[in-house]
Amino acid sequence: MSGNILEQSCPIPKSDYEHILLAHGGGGKLTQQLIDKIFYPLLGNEILARGHDGATLTTSGVKLAFTTDSFVVDPIFFPGGNIGDLAVNGTVNDLVCCGAIPKFISLAFILEEGLPIEDLWEIVKSIRHAADKSGVKVVTGDTKVVGKGKGDRIFINTSGIGEVIEGTNIGPEQCSPGDVIIINGSIADHGIAIMSKREGFSFETTIESDTASLNEMVTEVLNKYKSVHVLRDPTRGGLASALNEISNSSKTGITLYEDKIGISESVRGACEIMGFDPLYIANEGKILMILPEKDAPGVLDILRTHREGKEAAIIGYVTEEDPGFVKLRTTIGSSRIVDMITGEQLPRIC
């Protein structure tokens, strides 16, 4: 893109909304609207335009991945984790989705006046644990403090640098008809764990977040299978939004099979009670892998040897028909369109 837009009078584009809504941060249609109407027109360049979870860059002949995420999850402590390990695992997994081995992360805090030092200590401890587990080093940081009522206890930004694994070429645009869609386990645990804790629901079994770093498992796959086309962690907006994005970028269709998508009994029950569709609920330890069908058995074999991939399964296919649409074949044999999330179903789950 040329810099021309900045030299014009640069009017703000007509938007459906005059103010930011919670849904602008939901990872669905309104988030996409901000990206399409503000960020791309003003900031666009060939790297940003790839629409990936992170950027792949070449600098001094070395291919790097670079990614950023701010974490504003509420509550900051939840079953299965806290905002600290979530912030490390989230950025590690975004690097993984670029086909990279995560190496270094940065850590920036925005603390609200009055946060107990003990909470900060617990969170930083989890950060170190998660970093050690995924083999990354926290190499640089920043701390800001805002007054009472101008923040919400703690927000964390992590940015990460990884080394792209040689021979890989991962990106949503690589998705091809005939590819299979694999996921490494059951869906919707993270979002439901957060919502249950926030709303004070209790179920027979405590639903835990699936937050985990997936780099060891995925690196093993990529070292053997350079044919992987797309990697994507279905976080905000869940499986449905992630696949819609991929289907849009690649101009392919996607068909999912409802009976292949794992959902634990307790999560399914919680979704029914709270009125949520698990396809739209965030995951923090899941990865979608899209690759040629012939390599699927080998990839599944590798995934299933890892704790995070024991329940890995093929859940759908990429098709030539219906480009830009995600369809779900239901257990009763009917078929329905799975759209991107529109409103803000679950605010502040990451």
Added chain:
Amino acid sequence: MSGNILEQSCPIPKSDYEHILLAHGGGGKLTQQLIDKIFYPLLGNEILARGHDGATLTTSGVKLAFTTDSFVVDPIFFPGGNIGDLAVNGTVNDLVCCGAIPKFISLAFILEEGLPIEDLWEIVKSIRHAADKSGVKVVTGDTKVVGKGKGDRIFINTSGIGEVIEGTNIGPEQCSPGDVIIINGSIADHGIAIMSKREGFSFETTIESDTASLNEMVTEVLNKYKSVHVLRDPTRGGLASALNEISNSSKTGITLYEDKIGISESVRGACEIMGFDPLYIANEGKILMILPEKDAPGVLDILRTHREGKEAAIIGYVTEEDPGFVKLRTTIGSSRIVDMITGEQLPRIC
């Protein structure tokens, strides 16, 4: 550091405070206490421990600089800039302080529900302007939204990657007795611009922030003078805190000459009225350069050819005496210790 601290029961260290105070984000003694008592013990590694503005890393044989900063400035629009260009320039300058050429930045927003879309548009426009001016590309991003009253309009994190200029070895520990201390212009403009706007003070002339990227100017110096020992942008906590940090890391003394430190008449007047010591006030377009005295004339010649360095001057010397202390020779000939900032003099100036 070994991982042992995490395997112990890991008690939180005794601290003077049980909760986060505004001063923990002030860049002074309490910020240092968080770093020394929480971040280093839990996260410490040889890269983080260098105590630099950013990290210098070697990955696949390439030497990179990596840095992060969150921006929470209040007000978000101020004379001379806004939170957008401040966020770009701040991270660009941190990379410059690592002796690097800034290349790529990430951009992560935490927006408060209700922020006018028009404000976001203006801010993103300034981000693009500032990025173009300093030759960096915004390559990856993230947007989160928090509810009304859980944030403060907009917080921005920028992280950056730069390529370290070959032959340089910049770091606070390189500071040596006999070195001169150069700054590229007058001090305290940014902090006073922010405070004046926030408090609604008006002076005869509007005091503008000095926010600017300094990479072009500094790169020209580093291409010619590999002998530069330390580069530091005196932001939060001002000149006094930056030099105290350097003096502590390098175990050298520092002597400043009051009559050599430039302060504009309007800033001096505002400081008197508001009761601030300009040595502690933040700058966003200034850099401290510490280098052997023999190279000072050549470096000053280069600086003064740039708009941002017209008033560059030697303001002090590094000494063997009084290691760890910064002394000021006043205009009336006396001498006083310039300590690190203790409380939170100016909250949320960046």
